[in-house]
Amino acid sequence: MRSSAILLASAMLSVTAAPALAQEGEVPHIETRQGRHALIVDGAPFLMLAGQVNNSSNYPKPLQTAWPVLDRIGANTVEVPVAWQQLEPREGQFDFSFVQALLDQARSHDKRVVLLWFGAWKNTGLAYTPDWVKVDNRRFPRMKKPDGSDHDVLTPHSAETLRADKRAFLALMTYVRDHDPQNTIVMVQPENEVGSYRNPRDYGAAAQKLFAGAVPQALTRRLGGRSGTWSQVFGNKADRAFNTWFTARYIEELAAAGKAIKPLPMYVNAALADPFKEPDPQSVASGGPQGDVLDIWKAAAPSLDFAAPDIYDRKSRNVLKHLDLYTRPDNALMVPEIGNAREYARYFWPALGRGAIGFSPFGMDGSDYFNFPLGAKSFDEATLDAYAAKYRVLSEAMRPWAKIAFEHPTWGAAKPDDGAAQEMTMGSWQITASFGQWQFGQREWFPDADLPAWASEPVGGIAVAQLSADTFLLTGDHARVSFAPAAGSPPNGMVLRIEEGHFAKDDWVTDRVWNGDQTDYGINLTARPVWLKVTMGRYR
Template identity: 50%
Template sequence: AAPARARPAGEAPIPKVVTEQGRHALLVDGKPFLVLGAQVNNSSNWPAALEHVWPAIEVLKPNTVMVPVAWEQVEPEEGHFDFSFVDTLLAQARERDVRLILLWFATWKNNGPNYAPAWVKLDNARFPRVVTADGRTLNSLSPHGQATLEADRKAFVRLMRHLRQADPQRTVIMVQLQNEPGTYGSVRDFSPLAQREFERPVPETLLRRLGRQPGTWREVFGADADEFFHAWHIARYIDQVAEAGKAEYPLPMYINAALRGPFNPGQPGQYASGGPTDNVLDVYKAAAPHIDLLAPDIYMPEYLHYTTVLDRYSRPDNPLFVAETGNRGEYARYFFSALGHQAIGWSPFGIDYTRYSNWPLGAKAMNPETLEPFALNYRLVAPAARVIAQASFEGRVHGTAEQPGEPVQRFPLDGRWNAVVTYGVPQFWFQGQPPGNPEPVGAALIVQLGPDEFLVTGIHARVEIVAADPAVAARQIYAYVDEGTYDADGRWRFHRRWNGDQTDYGLNFSDATQLLRVKLATY
């Protein structure tokens, strides 16, 4: 039978997010793709800034660069569109063979409309802002402004229409809608417009999703009513923008979250109220069916905080994508934790040489030394990225990062085999209590390739794979431990075989770029 909708020869399939059995993949060129990301700084969305972007990209070697496209730059005057920056960016990305994720900075860029055109952000009557309970007007646009929605949506539709015809190569693989939406300083809008809405019954879709009985927002949600209401309306607003954009060009679309603390969240308004924080993910899922995923921006260096956030955003109904993370060295190892949580991608923030630093969130200075631990991640994983993305879709990827004070980590692989990862021991032999690394820089990745075969890599870690059955463990040996890499067509290229000292005391990784194919056996 002929395909339902034939594509012109040479045109690549449109990227999409797929879910099977609660596991996810981002398909690029029709196959699972792992985003090895790099996000540029907030003001690097101009042609003159790009010359300071690429030198950092050449050091880090991501496969995807994340760049803002500001509403103010594409529609400086109402109805007059200018996509010249997008075209420049597309051409330069293609020259460097990287994909792009575009960030639509519009109604909300961290609470405020600073990236909206002057004709929007200076017209409070037409585009109303959030009003607090005590009557103050905040610099955060209200999700209840119909004219605001229409204007944002119209501009976004034009952007997607432009991309559809300017990018048959699918250089752009995903689009972020807004940036860390939500409101600081008030749980919601209390303007008369919003208040009327608040007194209406909770929408049926939301009741069904959460299994609640009908009533007003206050009746149904009690103390959470104000925040859930704001989240619902921001999510509905963004979903309508996404829906219209997808009607032009259905790229995957996501919303990123300014997180609240996983254990001590504080009050909505202290964190971005109405954004996709961990307590309102279900509200967003109900309100925004055109959004493929909700992505955490993780600026919490502490192990339990970081990994708890990964847990909460990696769900059968939500592919994990770490849209931003700090670019300080201590964050680098969490790339492996993200892979262990089935991430479709991960991206440090602030990757360019524009001489800006968001310290203390990130590093004090951006330079090749700062980039090195992140570059090591990508050197290790890039050749196997397609293999990993496919394996992740099938639940065969295990990744972990070093936790201070926990120098030994044990976890099951497939039921037959367990992993033991040890930090801070020498490569040759060792007895006693492992000390952990002087700084917690260690990480490990184990991808199951077959019943007894694994792809293994790591950073400052010793990895052992031990049979779960002690009788098997007593007789286990390596059939082989082969160091090599994958070529561009995904074929394994053998470099050398590890044996003797290199295998007698586990598989010891340093900061060398080493990828192993390990086959276990018993005698």
């Protein structure tokens, strides 16, 4: 660490007294319009084709191993943690050397950055707090279990923990404001996967007194329910609701104060549970922003722009449900973490189809760490290609797609675990994506022919945008797509034209027109995604 660490006094002076420096460009922000969302970077919608590095790659040397992997998959954004323990190793002395190294390396590799603050919580634990926090349990108390013993998670009820965490976070935000006028950093995540496993809330004396009191009116108004104590209002869900509210209030303190320094978008990420079951308070990260408690987070932490799912569930039904839970008129969809195994890559398409502003497989560096069974066992070419092919086609139209998705209806699908075809009605047209077919003919025509290799593999998906009543933009891979009149629509519908092309800035340029074998058996998308514009019509 640098010997010229910044003293607390000077850091806090800059936080509280210094005027905001002029930025070179418009500060990135989230815009919402008619229930759709866009991340605005440099004045226009931006899609984060991202990768998150491993937890311990937050030092200059291991960070260097990330760039070849990110370049290999075509990422335009990197998610990188900054730990409280490395920023403030001794109380009141701040070391920003890694933050500057991150900025320098990202700029040299033409990447935007999502900054992850590992403060009081990282995967619910306190491992990334400074040593002087870890060892001082009286000043920075852990949660209490029902039997009065300590639980190794910091309590969200400690004013002293919040004060110290907030002081460090604001010092970081001040450094970002003063040293990143070009907005290399486009977004900030305060804390990481907050909550508590195996102890749904703090049972210490101060927490018990709060739990016996009334639920805050801001929350009861949001939920439209009756007033009363936590147990009266939430019943057997009271412990988790209580911890969710006070954890979110803690994060709100960081987000509101951080945005006052530089108003970058801020979000929280969730460690997830089975989306089709009521979470067990003992086995879920109680207090975190899971899909069923988002309304509590919205009420408690209005300064946050959105909550986001960290997806490490290989079941397609569960993944799609998680995407649905976080796709809301009041919540932009972003996937800040998803497993980096090949099979997860197909969920890029339904995320895009739900208007996602970003997508990021986890562990995308060359540090030789792999979190199997959550993610990949290793980075073979097939695994990297699964992400690279998708990022490549989107990078060719990143700005146009982000703008189109902000302004037009979109839909996306991935091959489900059972391989069943997926359907959606958009306007007066039904769109069907099927999987595991050759490009030529119908399967029943050649019952003895071999199936393609990908027929039994977890690959394939599409993303569609409806540009007008009869015009659609389409991309995807390992899928056969058909358009047909929707039920109850006028008769005699047909495909008029299928153009393969590219974008020159925001303008569509046709490279060729598909016909004959390329269209007689549906629109067949291979392992190399392309952009297609499909025009439908009717004859009279």
